[in-house]
Amino acid sequence: MPAIPGPRTPAQLFRAGRAFQHSLPEGLEHLRDSYGPVSVFGVGPTRTHFLFGPQANSLVMRNEDNFRFSGAYDMLRPIAGDTALVTTDGEPHARRKRKSRPSFHRGGAEESTRLILASIDETIGRWRPGQQVDVHRALRSAIRSAMLRLFCGERLAAQERFLVAELDRIHELMDYPLPQQLIAWKLPSAARGRALKAISAVERRIYEEIRRRRRAGDPGGGRPRSDGHPGDLISVMLSDDGPAMSDREIRDMVVSALIAGYDPVGSGLGWAVYNSLNTPGVWQRMREEARQAPEGEATAAARVRELRYTNWVVQESLRTHPPVVMSPRRCVRGFRYEGHLIRAGSLVAVSEYITHRSPDVWSEPDRFVPERWDTSRDGYRAPTPFEYLPYGYGGRRCIGANIAAVVLPAALSRLARRTTLDLRTRQPQYGGIPALIPRDGLFAEVGVAPQEERADGVLAKEPR
Numbered sequence: 139m140p141a142i143p144g145p146r147t148p149a150q151l152f153r154a155g156r157a158f159q160h161s162l163p164e165g166l167e168h169l170r171d172s173y174g175p176v177s178v179f180g181v182g183p184t185r186t187h188f189l190f191g192p193q194a195n196s197l198v199m200r201n202e203d204n205f206r207f208s209g210a211y212d213m214l215r216p217i218a219g220d221t222a223l224v225t226t227d228g229e230p231h232a233r234r235k236r237k238s239r240p241s242f243h244r245g246g247a248e249e250s251t252r253l254i255l256a257s258i259d260e261t262i263g264r265w266r267p268g269q270q271v272d273v274h275r276a277l278r279s280a281i282r283s284a285m286l287r288l289f290c291g292e293r294l295a296a297q298e299r300f301l302v303a304e305l306d307r308i309h310e311l312m313d314y315p316l317p318q319q320l321i322a323w324k325l326p327s328a329a330r331g332r333a334l335k336a337i338s339a340v341e342r343r344i345y346e347e348i349r350r351r352r353r354a355g356d357p358g359g360g361r362p363r364s365d366g367h368p369g370d371l372i373s374v375m376l377s378d379d380g381p382a383m384s385d386r387e388i389r390d391m392v393v394s395a396l397i398a399g400y401d402p403v404g405s406g407l408g409w410a411v412y413n414s415l416n417t418p419g420v421w422q423r424m425r426e427e428a429r430q431a432p433e434g435e436a437t438a439a440a441r442v443r444e445l446r447y448t449n450w451v452v453q454e455s456l457r458t459h460p461p462v463v464m465s466p467r468r469c470v471r472g473f474r475y476e477g478h479l480i481r482a483g484s485l486v487a488v489s490e491y492i493t494h495r496s497p498d499v500w501s502e503p504d505r506f507v508p509e510r511w512d513t514s515r516d517g518y519r520a521p522t523p524f525e526y527l528p529y530g531y532g533g534r535r536c537i538g539a540n541i542a543a544v545v546l547p548a549a550l551s552r553l554a555r556r557t558t559l560d561l562r563t564r565q566p567q568y569g570g571i572p573a574l575i576p577r578d579g580l581f582a583e584v585g586v587a588p589q590e591e592r593a594d595g596v597l598a599k600e601p602r
């Protein structure tokens with residue numbers, strides 16, 4: 139049986155390491171271009187088998203029994219916890235995921251959109267003509283504020299400054315380039331020490347909140363369920379609906395939602411802004427669509443369905459810049475793939491990014507073309523779930539997908555309607571590991587907003 143291709147000589151190992159050091163997409167592209175659709179790279183516990191393309195995605199994502207999260211996301215254990223969705227499998231994983239559902243569906247998704255849009259409005263309301271803003275950073279902060287409320291409730295969200303400082307210390311390590319990161323989580327270092335101290339500070343506050351609510355017999359933390367809104371994530375996890383959850387399980391769910399939540403949404407929105415501003419005519423067309431969209435009483439989800447073009451923009455941006463670039467798994471049993479034997483216990487990874495940029499699937503894959511999502515155009519073919527998978531697939535599909543599918547077009551439409559931005563970062567470099575981000579920021583100069591649409595409402599009151 140032929141050996142699995144991959145970098146072996148010192149020169150090859152150096153080139154591959156350097157590519158991953160630059161960014162995760164660059165590392166993955168290097169392996170694909172140099173070694174093809176199956177390769178192996180890394181030493182000891184970091185040795186990973188990379189399988190690229192829809193067929194590999196289907197094999198790995200449809201066989202959850204054999205391709206497991208536990209053992210693949212172990213480096214996140216000290217942060218996410220032993221009962222988190224990303225560190226568990228099988229029935230315990232499914233039970234906890236089911237329990238959290240109300241936070242992410244219908245009423246939960248509606249409330250998320252309302253809070254996130256309010257937070258974005260506040261942010262863009264502070265922008266002034268002529269000011270240079272890092273759009274990605276500003277939007278990420280706005281989303282983070284809203285998510286603290288959504289997941290932890292008002293009392294903890296009031297400690298935002300403290301929590302954000304601690305969460306940033308955790309992210310510092312999570313955003314190390316992959317080669318260093320895999321080592322940094324295992325060996326003592328100053329950054330690891332800071333991250334571990336930060337997570338104990340955050341979890342102490344979360345535990346206090348859970349215990350306070352239990353003692354008071356008040357799962358909602360003072361807030362009654364209303365208008366079909368299920369309350370924050372802590373209250374959903376404390377509720378009597380479904381199986382009871384331990385304090386540990388609730389802590390792990392809340393921490394996971396925080397660390398897995400605001401970064402990908404910030405990334406998705408940041409890249410959508412970049413792609414729209416960088417492609418002539420897109421911002422203007424979204425603005426016109428936003429002005430024509432009915433306001434009315436309908437739900438955010440219903441309103442967003444009317445934003446046909448903006449939805450294409452979001453779908454296309456999640457294709458060219460998927461926030462989650464790669465999905466690792468640990469295989470329980472050995473398996474054969476493309477004539478190669480991959481042994482039991484191996485670390486395996488598939489890649490959303492490589493799939494979304496594959497010329498075998500997409501014409502001109504590197505071009506940003508929102509119209510390719512127009513189902514009425516000649517020759518349109520819907521991608522299969524393994525050709526386009528920004529939110530993953532099956533039992534491990536993203537819990538936040540429903541929220542993101544509404545929030546991203548709603549927020550992008552709001553930005554196009556109320557702001558004029560002149561892109562200054564023309565060629566952003568990739569950074570980030572848990573989510574793909576513009577490494578050195580995404581700068582734009584704020585222009586004069588269309589008169590009647592300024593978020594702070596000042597001009598809206600003037601006669602036209």
Ligand code: HEM
Pocket residue numbers: 207223224235394395396398399400402403406460461462464465466490527528529530531533534535536537538539541542
């Ligand atoms: C644009 C936004 C988002 C994108 C593109 C995204 C992408 C993904 C992807 C691709 C996966 C599957 C990973 C794999 O199979 O290895 C995933 C899982 C997950 N996501 Fe998201 N995500 C987004 C937003 C969110 C939000 C808002 C939350 C907040 C709760 C969240 C929490 C999670 C969690 C906890 C998992 C693990 C699910 C499981 O193990 O069953 N994500 N996400």
